[in-house]
Amino acid sequence: MDALFLSRLQFAATTMFHFLFVPLTLGLSIMVAWMETRYVKTGDETYLKMTKFWGKLFLINFAVGVVTGITLEFQFGTNWSIYSAYVGDIFGSLLAIEATAAFFLESTFIGVWIFGWNKLSKKAHAGVAWLIAFGSNLSAVWILIANAWMQSPVGFTIRDGRAELVDFVAVITQKFAIVKFIHTVTAAYVLTAFFVMGISAYHLLKKQHIEFFTRSFRAGLTFGLVSSLVVFILGDLNGVVVAEKQPTKLAAMESQWETQTRAPLYLFSWPDEKNERNAIEIGAIPGALSFLTKHDINAEVRGLKDFPPDERPPVFITSFAFKGMVGLGCVFILLTVVGWFKRNKLLENPKYLKIMMYSIPLPYLAVQLGWLLTEIGRQPWIVYGLIRTSDAVSPISTSQVAISLIGFIVVYSLLGIAGFSLIAKYAIKGPDSDDSEEDIQPGAALDTSAA
Amino acid sequence: MELQSIWFFLWGLLWAIFFMTDGYDFGIGTLYPILGKNEEDKRVMINAIGPLWDGNQVWLITAGGVTFAAFPIVYAVMFSSLYTALMLILFALIIRGVSFEFRGKIDNPRWIKIWDTCIFVGSFLPALLFGVAFANIFKGIPIDENGIFQGNVLALFNPYGLLGGVLFVMLFVQHGAIWLTIKSDGDLHENAMRISRKTWPILLSVAVIFLVYTKFATNLYDNYLANPVLLLVVLLTVAGLLGSRIFMAKQEFFKAWFSSALTIVGTIFFGVIGLFPNLFPSSLDPAYSLTAFNASSSPLTLKIMLVVVVIFVPVILAYQIWAYNLFKTKVNKQEMTY
Numbered sequence: 001m002d003a004l005f006l007s008r009l010q011f012a013a014t015t016m017f018h019f020l021f022v023p024l025t026l027g028l029s030i031m032v033a034w035m036e037t038r039y040v041k042t043g044d045e046t047y048l049k050m051t052k053f054w055g056k057l058f059l060i061n062f063a064v065g066v067v068t069g070i071t072l073e074f075q076f077g078t079n080w081s082i083y084s085a086y087v088g089d090i091f092g093s094l095l096a097i098e099a100t101a102a103f104f105l106e107s108t109f110i111g112v113w114i115f116g117w118n119k120l121s122k123k124a125h126a127g128v129a130w131l132i133a134f135g136s137n138l139s140a141v142w143i144l145i146a147n148a149w150m151q152s153p154v155g156f157t158i159r160d161g162r163a164e165l166v167d168f169v170a171v172i173t174q175k176f177a178i179v180k181f182i183h184t185v186t187a188a189y190v191l192t193a194f195f196v197m198g199i200s201a202y203h204l205l206k207k208q209h210i211e212f213f214t215r216s217f218r219a220g221l222t223f224g225l226v227s228s229l230v231v232f233i234l235g236d237l238n239g240v241v242v243a244e245k246q247p248t249k250l251a252a253m254e255s256q257w258e259t260q261t262r263a264p265l266y267l268f269s270w271p272d273e274k275n276e277r278n279a280i281e282i283g284a285i286p287g288a289l290s291f292l293t294k295h296d297i298n299a300e301v302r303g304l305k306d307f308p309p310d311e312r313p314p315v316f317i318t319s320f321a322f323k324g325m326v327g328l329g330c331v332f333i334l335l336t337v338v339g340w341f342k343r344n345k346l347l348e349n350p351k352y353l354k355i356m357m358y359s360i361p362l363p364y365l366a367v368q369l370g371w372l373l374t375e376i377g378r379q380p381w382i383v384y385g386l387i388r389t390s391d392a393v394s395p396i397s398t399s400q401v402a403i404s405l406i407g408f409i410v411v412y413s414l415l416g417i418a419g420f421s422l423i424a425k426y427a428i429k430g431p432d433s434d435d436s437e438e439d440i441q442p443g444a445a446l447d448t449s450a451a
Numbered sequence: 452m453e454l455q456s457i458w459f460f461l462w463g464l465l466w467a468i469f470f471m472t473d474g475y476d477f478g479i480g481t482l483y484p485i486l487g488k489n490e491e492d493k494r495v496m497i498n499a500i501g502p503l504w505d506g507n508q509v510w511l512i513t514a515g516g517v518t519f520a521a522f523p524i525v526y527a528v529m530f531s532s533l534y535t536a537l538m539l540i541l542f543a544l545i546i547r548g549v550s551f552e553f554r555g556k557i558d559n560p561r562w563i564k565i566w567d568t569c570i571f572v573g574s575f576l577p578a579l580l581f582g583v584a585f586a587n588i589f590k591g592i593p594i595d596e597n598g599i600f601q602g603n604v605l606a607l608f609n610p611y612g613l614l615g616g617v618l619f620v621m622l623f624v625q626h627g628a629i630w631l632t633i634k635s636d637g638d639l640h641e642n643a644m645r646i647s648r649k650t651w652p653i654l655l656s657v658a659v660i661f662l663v664y665t666k667f668a669t670n671l672y673d674n675y676l677a678n679p680v681l682l683l684v685v686l687l688t689v690a691g692l693l694g695s696r697i698f699m700a701k702q703e704f705f706k707a708w709f710s711s712a713l714t715i716v717g718t719i720f721f722g723v724i725g726l727f728p729n730l731f732p733s734s735l736d737p738a739y740s741l742t743a744f745n746a747s748s749s750p751l752t753l754k755i756m757l758v759v760v761v762i763f764v765p766v767i768l769a770y771q772i773w774a775y776n777l778f779k780t781k782v783n784k785q786e787m788t789y
Binding site for chain 2: 059060062063064066067068070071073074076077078079081082084085086087088089090091092093095096097098099100101103104105107108109110111112114115116118119120159162164165166168394395396400403404407411415418419422425426
């Protein structure tokens with residue numbers, strides 16, 4: 001255990017924890033803004049109730065997302081100072097632009113939205129909701145451009161031992177960044193859709209607030225169906241750019257050891273890293289890997305053995321993160337397509353509703369696997385091909401990092417428990433009851449016992 | 452002026468705006484156990500900063516981000532050498548941020564007590580530690596030629612550093628008390644006013660001692676001696692300090708708040724101007740100091756970032772002023788959100 005190992009652990013833990021909350025912010029901000037817009041346009045009070053109910057869950061989630069985001073900005077400097085000095089010209093600028101152009105918008109207007117119900121016109125208040133949605137999604141643009149640059153550095157030159165910016169446009173318009181952005185935010189929308197559908201399913205199964213949650217479920221279903229298709233298509237394009245820019249990651253993802261043309265895709269394989277081969281390979285589809293990576297069944301795919309061992313990422317975890325993510329992606333398409341055919345008779349399909357209720361955690365798992373693949377698959381580099389993770393750590397003492405890591409584990413565990421129990425509590429409680437809605441049964445709906 | 456000098460002062464400006472805005476949030480959080488005598492008062496205090504604190508805090512993210520972008524080496528050395536202090540600030544900001552949202556969500560005295568404590572610790576600790584950190588930067592940090600910290604974390608808590616911490620706490624307490632006076636009525640309004648009046652002489656004494664001690668602990672005055680007209684900044688700061696007291700006495704609260712804001716901005720600029728061109732001076736050898744000229748990004752990055760800042764900072768200020776204007780009225784006790 002040294003400062004490097006602990007810093008990697010700390011970064012992984014804090015980033016993955018942060019990303020438990022970010023996706024819901026990205027998607028639910030849009031859904032809530034849409035609900036409020038429907039309310040303004042139709043005057044239908046159910047939409048207002050939906051705005052308030054989903055808005056409350058959004059805000060609890062948002063609070064944890066915001067505070068854990070500060071950690072990331074601090075951490076590049078505290079734990080990765082060599083990296084920071086090396087790439088600040090480019091990576092630092094992108095973070096600074098994110099703060100000024102996007103994060104301010106989101107954070108300023110969130111206060112206005114929470115406190116402005118009686119201070120703004122209905123239209124203006126709904127407009128504020130859109131500004132929050134726009135701001136948070138714009139934040140994702142800049143953060144993902146920054147991450148894409150770590151995966152595929154462009155538009156720079158090395159001068160005095162630092163990467164200096166020479167072409168800003170190349171950095172922000174590279175294909176890697178665009179594909180990554182769409183893939184990541186649509187994955188966030190899938191997570192949001194399953195969150196909304198799952199909670200709605202819970203109430204529909206209990207036969208309470210039927211109109212309210214049928215509408216919510218169907219909104220989530222449309223959002224989820226479109227998003228899970230887009231996320232899959234973009235995932236495929238993502239594979240193509242990874243193959244082009246990060247051949248080692250691609251080879252690890254597919255546990256492809258030998259370089260070959262017309263490379264097959266295995267339905268299942270179990271990598272044996274020590275002997276540089278797969279212990280198990282089942283279900284070869286000839287040429288499929290070549291087709292997926294180059295869109296040509298005869299194309300050559302480079303295997304891991306083509307690269308020196310000290311430039312290969314950990315194969316086992318990379319390949320399983322990839323397969324898990326793709327498998328879950330297929331499940332999301334299946335579940336939303338099935339849902340589409342049942343959308344008009346949800347109450348008659350309790351089994352489907354039950355599956356959807358228990359599916360809430362699946363997209364959370366999928367996005368975490370996605371980031372594991374992205375970041376572990378890039379190793380041993382912190383910036384692909386330019387600087388190694390092991391050369392990027394701050395000259396700090398092991399004990400400092402050990403103490404802060406323990407601090408994070410304690411604080412984040414409590415924060416996670418508190419955040420998710422509050423979300424569960426208010427999700428189970430259902431919309432605020434008043435007398436205007438017929439189907440509210442106070443006894444059942446207001447069960448506030450902690451989940 | 453060269454790009455690097457422009458960026459040096461923009462860097463100072465962003466920190467100044469952060470302390471000017473989030474400063475009163477820290478102040479109210481610090482006063483929370485003293486002025487929050489009952490549940491209603493506590494909730495008024497939280498709702499007094501509720502709509503604005505989140506937007507205020509982004510000035511910190513921006514100040515940090517801009518340090519990273521414009522002075523990457525300073526960002527790297529500053530954040531890694533002040534590791535433990537920054538981690539403490541971070542944890543404090545984390546618990547403060549969720550407290551407002553979480554506190555009222557479960558109606559249980561023990562739950563509420565937890566978040567009450569977090570609000571106080573999460574406000575007082577950053578106020579103190581930012582002061583300690585900045586005073587130590589004014590004084591110089593023991594970094595070697597490779598930017599590696601050669602000291603002990605506890606060494607940051609030297610008398611001058613601690614005095615800086617106390618100064619920041621008192622500045623923010625004053626600023627917070629004035630904001631709370633604006634936002635509250637009844638007993639809380641009177642109590643906030645009384646706190647402002649009572650703590651003002653303490654703030655004044657701490658400020659005077661700090662100014663004098665700075666002469667002996669730092670080289671900040673060198674720039675002022677070389678260019679005495681710069682002492683106007685000190686004068687403005689003192690004017691702000693006197694103004695806040697006078698306007699409070701006249702019950703012209705908004706003017707008092709602006710005076711207090713001027714004091715905070717002036718205090719930061721007093722240090723920043725004195726530091727120039729050092730951003731992170733070394734106490735071991737001036738040759739190891741990180742300056743605007745030896746630690747900056749490439750000219751292209753500085754230019755692009757300047758365009759970004761020149762476009763967006765006025766836009767941000769415009770919508771934040773709009774938001775402030777929306778929430779400058781007293782907290783309505785019937786409509787408290789938190």
